[in-house]
Amino acid sequence: DAGITQSPRYKITETGRQVTLMCHQTWSHSYMFWYRQDLGHGLRLIYYSAAADITDKGEVPDGYVVSRSKTENFPLTLESATRSQTSVYFCASSPGQGQPQHFGDGTRLSIL
Amino acid sequence: GQQVMQIPQYQHVQEGEDFTTYCNSSTTLSNIQWYKQRPGGHPVFLIQLVKSGEVKKQKRLTFQFGEAKKNSSLHITATQTTDVGTYFCAVLQTGANNLFFGTGTRLTVIP
Numbered sequence: 001d002a003g004i005t006q007s008p009r010y011k012i013t014e015t016g017r018q019v020t021l022m023c024h025q026t027w028s029h030s031y032m033f034w035y036r037q038d039l040g041h042g043l044r045l046i047y048y049s050a051a052a053d054i055t056d057k058g059e060v061p062d063g064y065v066v067s068r069s070k071t072e073n074f075p076l077t078l079e080s081a082t083r084s085q086t087s088v089y090f091c092a093s094s095p096g097q098g099q100p101q102h103f104g105d106g107t108r109l110s111i112l
Numbered sequence: 113g114q115q116v117m118q119i120p121q122y123q124h125v126q127e128g129e130d131f132t133t134y135c136n137s138s139t140t141l142s143n144i145q146w147y148k149q150r151p152g153g154h155p156v157f158l159i160q161l162v163k164s165g166e167v168k169k170q171k172r173l174t175f176q177f178g179e180a181k182k183n184s185s186l187h188i189t190a191t192q193t194t195d196v197g198t199y200f201c202a203v204l205q206t207g208a209n210n211l212f213f214g215t216g217t218r219l220t221v222i223p
Binding site: 033035040041042043044045048056058090092097098100101102103104105106 | 118142143145153154155156157160200202204209210211212213214215216
């Protein structure tokens with residue numbers, strides 16, 4: 001979907017480094033989400049945001065930090081990356097609670 | 113806690129055969145959504161079911177919501193190679209704030 005973009009698409013980094021994944025949407029959707037996708041686990045919610053300056057934990061929040069100072073942006077930061085955080089990360093947005101979600105193309109993150 | 117089981121985990125079919133994936137919840141659902149993810153791609157929303165016993169069709173795809181609103185199925189008639197991908201259900205359990213995604217069914221279509 002052209003309305004939600006993630007960057008970078010691919011990232012390789014080392015354990016202990018800080019890395020930030022960016023997500024930008026142009027629909028003015030209230031809700032934004034971060035998921036990680038690992039084989040055998042499907043999509044697991046890391047953090048979500050119902051509006052600017054409102055964020056909340058999902059299923060697997062440990063080791064991650066988010067912020068949402070503007071409605072259109074929802075960056076995800078790994079403050080000190082670990083190998084277990086190697087995964088594909090998807091950002092998504094939706095107009096309201098429980099409404100269909102629109103996903104970005106994903107960021108494939110490898111931590112060595 | 114949230115428990116959503118999606119079966120089967122994998123399915124290989126010959127092109128032209130039918131395919132069905134099932135999503136089962138231990139608790140009553142407010143709604144259920146289905147998504148498709150092509151290999152290397154991102155999940156794409158297909159449909160949302162809200163009403164008990166609801167049936168919706170999209171060309172060769174038929175989606176059904178159980179009478180008790182605890183389960184759902186996606187049926188594809190006469191599969192084509194373009195149907196390849198992973199199909200996820202995503203459920204909104206009554207009283208929950210967010211969707212919970214099933215682990216998906218990966219469909220392979222053999223030409």
